Amino acid sequence: MDIGEVARQSGLPASTIRYYESKGLIHSVGRHGLRRQFSAGVINQLALISLGCRVGFSLDEMSLMFTADGTQINRQLLADKAAELDEKVKELTMMRDGLQHAAMCRAASHFECPKFLRIVSMSARKNFRTINKLKK
Amino acid sequence: MDIGEVARQSGLPASTIRYYESKGLIHSVGRHGLRRQFSAGVINQLALISLGCRVGFSLDEMSLMFTADGTQINRQLLADKAAELDEKVKELTMMRDGLQHAAMCRAASHFECPKFLRIVSMSARKNFRTINKLKK
DNA sequence: AGTTGACTTAAAGTCGACTTTAACTTGCAT
DNA sequence: ATGCAAGTTAAAGTCGACTTTAAGTCAACT
Numbered sequence: 001m002d003i004g005e006v007a008r009q010s011g012l013p014a015s016t017i018r019y020y021e022s023k024g025l026i027h028s029v030g031r032h033g034l035r036r037q038f039s040a041g042v043i044n045q046l047a048l049i050s051l052g053c054r055v056g057f058s059l060d061e062m063s064l065m066f067t068a069d070g071t072q073i074n075r076q077l078l079a080d081k082a083a084e085l086d087e088k089v090k091e092l093t094m095m096r097d098g099l100q101h102a103a104m105c106r107a108a109s110h111f112e113c114p115k116f117l118r119i120v121s122m123s124a125r126k127n128f129r130t131i132n133k134l135k136k
Numbered sequence: 137m138d139i140g141e142v143a144r145q146s147g148l149p150a151s152t153i154r155y156y157e158s159k160g161l162i163h164s165v166g167r168h169g170l171r172r173q174f175s176a177g178v179i180n181q182l183a184l185i186s187l188g189c190r191v192g193f194s195l196d197e198m199s200l201m202f203t204a205d206g207t208q209i210n211r212q213l214l215a216d217k218a219a220e221l222d223e224k225v226k227e228l229t230m231m232r233d234g235l236q237h238a239a240m241c242r243a244a245s246h247f248e249c250p251k252f253l254r255i256v257s258m259s260a261r262k263n264f265r266t267i268n269k270l271k272k
Numbered sequence: 273a274g275t276t277g278a279c280t281t282a283a284a285g286t287c288g289a290c291t292t293t294a295a296c297t298t299g300c301a302t
Numbered sequence: 303a304t305g306c307a308a309g310t311t312a313a314a315g316t317c318g319a320c321t322t323t324a325a326g327t328c329a330a331c332t
Contacts, residue, residue, distance in 0.1 A: 004278065011263030014279085015321055023319095033328055034280050044247055047260040054224070054262065055231045056192065058318070065235075066246070073246070075239045082235035085228050088190070092225045095191045099201075099218035103211040110202070110209070111180055124183040126190065127147030140308065150309085151291055159289095169298055170310050194288070 002035045010046040017046070025049055025063050055085060094119055138171045146182040153182070161185055161199050191221060230255055 007014045020026050021036070026045050028036035045066070052062045065077060098110075098119040107113035143150045156162050157172070162181050164172035181202070188198045201213060234246075234255040243249035247256075 002279075013321080016319090018280090019320060035278080035328085036280090041247060043260075044253060044256050048246075048256045050263055051227060051231055051256070051259040053319090055228050060318090073238070078235045078239040082232045082239065085232040085235070089225055089228045089232065091187060092191050092221050092228060095187055096218045096221035096225065099214045099221070102209070103214040103218065110184075111177060117180060120180050120184045120187070123187040124179075127186055138309075149291080152289090154310090155290060171298085171308080172310090189289090196288090 001038055001040070002032065003038070006038050006042060006046070009043050010050075012046060012050070020046070020049060020059070023059050023063060024067070025059060056088065057081070091123060094123055137174055137176070138168065139174070142174050142178060142182070145179050146186075148182060148186070156182070156185060156195070159195050159199060160203070161195060192224065193217070227259060230259055 003014045003017055006012075006017055010017070017026070018036075021028060026038075026042050026049075029039050030037050048066065049059075049062060052065075053059075057065070061081075064074070065081060098116055101115055101119075102110045102113070105113045105116065107116070110116045139150045139153055142148075142153055146153070153162070154172075157164060162174075162178050162185075165175050166173050184202065185195075185198055188201075189195075193201070197217075200210070201217060234252055237251055237255075238246045238249070241249045241252065243252070246252045
């Protein structure tokens, strides 16, 4: 199928599909004249990539995670990423609870509500990851 | 306190703090000479903003959510954002489960595993939000 | 044979969220 | 009084993830 059909089935613009191919996240199976031809499997791959984007993975990250690079699936990497998501779920949940509470709470400002403050300060200290300060 | 102290306590670079002020997300209480002075409360605000960034809110979004704009707290907006996060938690959880499974599963490729495929296709159809196609 | 509509490319542009740079100012310790 | 560390500004730069543009190609239909 050519790129227009992939676009229709995936809901993504053709430009995005070309961009992902240029980054090596997906591959075409060949050309029909100039036109890229894709296999049906690419639809699932694109769905996975889109979900990955929404959960906050970068394209580079995903090309490491999802490329069958001939060798083996990097099971450790996948497990690590799963653990990262698990952490993130906790943050999302904290924020969700905070917002839900703030939407009900009668305090004049969120910052006057002890419950909201507790949530906020629980989430603090994440900006201090000194370990990752290895700039290049 | 001046910006260096805020930077120390929040873990954010001074440039980021200035940037947030320029966007109206936080406010200084005045100047000591040229230097901005901040109240202690800004530390909590910055923690909230940082958490907001991590859960995927944009700065513009947060300036709507977290500004006491004289009038009232927009409870509906906050409840809506809480609901959005709730949706996102479901997606994160799906992806986490998929990755966890992929890390164990013995299928040669993720896309040959029916369980993984089911997860991926459950997450599809999010790229079709035709309603939001109001460009501009 | 000619037209058309769907594709092609490379290069430039956009957007959000910052960071970096360069030149300048100033409160405070010596 | 002087020096300097810590701050200031405006403007430009960066990065990731795309989109847009402009000029060209081509398979297929009439």
